[in-house]
Amino acid sequence: MPDGGADCTRDTLQELSETVTAPSAALPDRLSHLLAPFAPHDALVILTADVDGGHQRGAGDESFVRGVSYLDLDDRRRAIRPGSTQRDELDVAGRTVQILLAVSRNGAVLVLAGARPDAHGEATVLDLWNIVSLRIQELADHAPPxxxxxxxxxxxxxxxxxxxxxxxxxxxxxxxxxxxxxxxxxxxxxxxxxxxxxxxxxxxxxxxxxxxxxxxxEPVTTAFDRLRDDLRPLMRYRDIDVQFVDPPVDGRPLPSEVAHGARAVVRGAILVMIDDPDVSRVRAQWDCDGTNLIIGLRDDGDGALSSDSSRLRLITDRVHALRGRIDVDMTPGWGTEISVVVPLDPPHAGGMRPTTWSLGERENDVLARIASGAHNREIAADLGISENTVKFHIANLYRKMGVSNRAEATATYLSEMRFA
Structure with a gap:
């Protein structure tokens, strides 16, 4: 006959299984039920990047769930390292509430209101949250872009x-x-x-x-560190050397949706690359030029990655959803190289659709060449016009498209052409 401890463990595993298989909308309630034996609480709030785009969600005391400030949670998240917990206080709806704050290894935030567990219960909450937050991340990674x-x-x-x-x-x-x-x-x-x-x-x-x-x-270095942590479990049981080239420490911070989307793109791309049995090493590099996040991936395989791969198409769709550009270069015998450029600035809310850009024929010609990566001198030579005329056309199409630079124009053009 199993003892009480075995029964408790079995019940916890059953609850955990039901939580990680629950629909996204039901997850806060399931998670609250899972954690209650280890940290009884009045309310639960989670802040993650998920299939809904990172909405703050919760369960329990409505006055707490609705009253929690996103900015307060984000301030506290930045103050503690991922994979740790902290007891704190929050001013919510005119009252001071004791909370337990847990930040998972992938940066997702969990807040339990009115919870004061012992050290064992606190550690268990963090362990379970690490598992559940990975499931939330997986839902986002595999969702349509x-x-x-x-x-x-x-x-x-x-x-x-x-x-x-x-x-x-x-x-x-x-x-x-x-x-x-x-x-x-x-x-x-x-x-x-x-x-x-x-x-x-x-x-x-x-x-x-x-x-x-x-x-x-999110600081670009923090976003890259989280990517490294995300990939560590994937590489643990594979004989693959993943080399990381850190971004500059003074790089411009990334909008949260860019940071999350970029991590999903890199994780997916590396998984596609290491499906090739000839790949033993992958190099991942991030850079930031002040306007764009620049991602470079290269493997040492045989360069036989199929461009028709459904997983590669999903990665491409994610890049385009971020208004970015992706290039895949496969050289037989030399490996595969993937380059991604994602603009950091969000599109203007009133950004124009292609039908309302009203570009002239020559402006369309210039835009298509900008999107292909051509410089002004190349565009001028290709179209048989002067560089000053190219600059004139670029200024006009920027104004008509509602953008301010080449990266925005390229991202807007590629996104609209892909999803029009």
Whole structure:
């Protein structure tokens, strides 16, 4: 007859199995039920990149779930290392709540409200969360790439709305300040107090705007470290040497959907490469030129990777969903090289569709060559026009497309041509 400990272990494994096989929408409730024996709690909130594009979701006390600030969670996530827990407090809906914060090895955030487990329970919560967060990541990696495209456009809309709102309130506060500083107004003490309040409000507004922007970004080095951690379990039982070339430490932070999508692209590409039994080494490199994330992958196989591979097509779709460009170069006897360029800036919310760009014939010719990677001198020679004329056409098509540089024009063109 099994003892109580064996029964408990069997029940936990059964609960874990039901959690990782649950639909995405049901996962918070299942996870809450799974963790309750080890850390009883009033509410649970998770923040992950998932098939819905990384929405914050929860279970339990609605006032806590709805009242938790994304910015507060992100601040705390950045303060602790992945694969660890921390006890903390959160101010939610006018009350201070004791929480247990767990950040999985892949960076997903779990918050348990009102939980005060012992050391064993805390460690068990982290172990189970590491497993469940991998399942959430897997759901995102294998989902159709439409959610990445939606996340890119949503990011653009959020940033534009934030900029508009910030500009509006900033203008209002600056106008108030200008009026209050006027010597023509009476009651100096009241004017001084109101000036101080308006000044403080302006500082808070600018701080909140900066926090909202940085909360949707991830340092490029952190994103690359998470990729390395993601791949470690995949390589553990394979005789494959994966060499990582780190990005520059001062590289521009990546929007969250770019960081997540890029990791999914690299993981998928490496899995495709090592399916070739002749591959023993893969090199993965990230770089950042301030405008784009540049990814390079190369293996030492026989260069026989099929360009018709369904898994390679999924990777290509993900790159296009991020408005990026992918090139696959297969050289028999020398291996396969995959190059990916993903623009960091989200598309404008009001970006024009191809039918409304109204490009002239020559502008379309120039755009097609820009998208192929040609420089101005090459475009001029190809079309039999001067470089100054090329620059003139480029300025016009930028204005009509609602973009500001070659990378945006290329990404927009390729994305629209792929999904039109």
């Amino acid at each position: 439409d959610y990445l495209r939606h996340a890119r456009y949503s990011s653009g809309e959020r940033m534009e709305a934030l900029a508009e709102l910030g500009a509006e309130y900033s203008t209002t506060l600056e106008t108030v300040l200008a009026s209050l500083r006027s010597s023509r107004l009476d009651n100096g003490a009241a004017r001084q107090a109101a000036t101080a309040i308006a000044t403080e409000g302006l500082v808070h507004l600018r701080t909140a705007s900066d926090r909202a922007r940085t909360a949707t970004e």
